[in-house]
Amino acid sequence: MKIVHLRISTFLFIFVLQLHAQERSLVRKDSIVQSYWLVGLGMNIVDDSGDEFRELFDIRDAWNIAPYPSRINVGRYLNSGVGFEMIGSYNVYRREKVVDEIELVDNVGYFAVDFRASYDLNMILGETGFFDPYVGIGAGYTDANNQGRGTYNAVVGFRTWFSDHWGLDFNSSGKWAMSTENATNHIQHALGVSYRFEVEKGLSRKGEEKLALLEEMEKEQQKMQDSIAKADEEARLLAERLQKEKEATETAAAEKAKKDAEETRRAKLQNKINNLGNVYFKLNSSYLTLKDKELLDQLVAIMVSEPNITIKVAAHTDSRGTDRYNQWLSERRAESTVEYVVSKGISAERISHAAFGETQLVNECADGVYCAEDKHSKNRRSEFKIIEF
Incomplete structure (x- = not known):
């Protein structure tokens, strides 16, 4: 009787250890970033040709691209999926580019300060790992073509994360002038490197489901322990153990035979390829x-x-x-x-x-x-x- 109980206790002890190890691994594996601060540095591209919303990719005549880092942003993102961000950008309208439907005869400076609120689409789509799409709205001030104007902004973009901290940001913003007397609407594209810090992580939806399953398994395990502790039928338990050992031996033999047959077939197939x-x-x-x-x-x-x-x-x-x-x-x-x-x-x-x-x-x-x-x-x-x- 003591031997039987010792074996049962050992089995249960090992099982519980494996279960806890699996739980820790799953929590770590299925964790996701939920909130963080973000800073970014990159480049911006401005299309202020006057028909930018009809000819989005008129790159040669309308796109103004600064050949150096020209955009900086700072933001805070919350576990609700909502983020707030401040962006500063600088650019130069190049001579011979079309601005406000007129070809420029000289270079003209551009700068903008924008504030926006965005929403992480992963909250709707489900966690997509390294791919982080978002949409947002905001407002700002832009001085373009020597004309200052307040703007209403809308943005769509995505970030790709290579780690918990580093990633790339790609986005496009439409900017509509609050007053159209002396200013036109325009589009601003941006790409850059993003770094996030004070990162807070939690379980993904899949991780929460797995954790709930593990907790249920622990409850079942406790029930099994209680049932075995009350068991007092040594012969029955011994017979069950012997039957399981027999089944395990038969299963192992069947698996070995299957593996041997597969290896033999693989060797024959490799030999057939070698003969080519x-x-x-x-x-x-x-x-x-x-x-x-x-x-x-x-x-x-x-x-x-x-x-x-x-x-x-x-x-x-x-x-x-x-x-x-x-x-x-x-x-x-x-x-x-x-x-x-x-x-x-x-x-x-x-x-x-x-x-x-x-x-x-x-x-x-x-x-x-x-x-x-x-x-x-x-x-x-x-x-x-x-x-x-």
């Missing part, structure tokens, strides 16, 4: 001959008949030439091999490549060793290996 031979290239060439394409057509036929395999192409050169050149050449050979297979309808996700230059010769024809051309040719090859099955 390699693609051999001419000296200093990465082009495929008709014979090479016929071989690759056979490889494509195998991949079509075996839709679950993934192939890796390994390309090589002979030892003649510099290491750097041979590495480049082997990369071109690998790429041309893969491109041909993909051109025959095979998904690019099912065939990858690696280039080894002259580092994996199949014979003694290394640098400084004289070899006949037919020996060198054995090294100028593309080989094929199954990497997923």
